[in-house]
Ligand code: ADP
C-alpha cells in the first residue's frame with residue numbers, strides 16, 4: 228500500500244465542519260476563526276515503549292493519543308475543534324491501522340474534533356497529535372490563578388492508571404484480577420474531562436490536567452501561582468479497585484502515579500456552592516490553598532515531596 232492510499236483510506240474523513248476551508252489533501256489545512264475567540268493549541272507525542280507498553284492494542288493507542296491532547300484543552304477551559312496527526316510507523320499493517328484509526332475517530336467524533344491534516348513517516352512507532360480549540364478571548368483557565376483561601380478540587384478518581392501500569396510493567400500482584408482489568412482500562416482509555424471543564428470554566432481560578440501525578444502537577448499550579456497547599460489525604464478520591472489495597476499502596480498510586488488525566492483545579496469559596504450544584508457528584512475537595520504554606524503539606528503539617536514521572540530521570 229502506498230503512503231498516499233494509506234492517508235486516503237484511514238485519515239481522510241468525510242463531511243468536514245463548515246469552519247474547515249481546506250482539510251487533508253492540500254499542502255496545509257485552513258480553518259476559519261470566529262471573532263472574540265482565541266485559538267488554544269497543544270501537541271503531545273506518544274512513543275511506543277515509553278508512553279505506552281509495546282503490547283497496547285492499536286485501538287487504545289489511537290484513542291489515547293487524542294485523549295491526552297484533548298485533556299490539555301480541557302485544562303485550559305477550551306472547546307476542541309481540529310487536530311493534526313504526525314504518524315511514524317515501522318511498517319504498513321492494515322489491521323493495525325484499521326483499529327488505530329477507529330479508536331481515534333470514535334473519540335474525535337464524540338468531541339466534534341476534526342482531523343485536518345498530518346504527516347506520515349517510516350520509523351519506530353510514534354504518534355504526535357496537535358490539537359486546536361477555541362476559548363472566549365481572555366477566558367482561558369491558567370495554572371497561575373490560585374489564591375489564598377481557594378479550595379482545591381479534582382475530578383474522577385486518582386491512581387488507577389498507574390496501578391494498571393504497575394501490573395503490566397512489574398507484574399505487581401497487589402490488585403485482584405477484576406481490579407486489574409479496571410485499572411488497565413483507565414490506563415488505556417483515559418476520559419478527557421471536557422464536560423467537567425465546560426462546567427467549571429467560569430468558576431475555577433486555576434486548572435491543570437494530571438499527567439505526571441497529583442503532587443507534581445499540583446506543584447506546577449503552586450509555583451505558577453506563588454502559593455502553597457494543604458492536602459487532606461483522607462479525602463483523595465479512590466476507585467473501588469484502589470480501595471481494595473493497603474493505604475500505603477493506594478496513596479502512592481494516587482499521589483505520584485501518572486496518566487490520570489483528571490482535572491485538578493482551584494475555586495474561590497464564593498464559587499464553591501455553584502460548583503457543587505453543577506457537578507458535585509463528579510468532583511472532590513482534597514485540600515485548600517494558603518499563602519503561609521511552603522509547597523505542599525498534609526493535615527498534620529508534614530511536607531509532601533513531589534516526585535512524579537520525569538522523562539530525563541531514571
Ligand atoms: P507534503 O509532502 O506536501 O507535506 P504529504 O504527503 O505529507 O504532503 O501529505 C499530503 C496530505 O495528507 C496533506 O494534506 C497532509 O496534511 C495529509 N496527511 C499526511 N499524513 C497524514 C496523517 N497521518 N493524517 C492526516 N493527514 C495526513
Ligand code: MG
Nearest residue numbers: 254345346347
Ligand atoms: Mg508533509
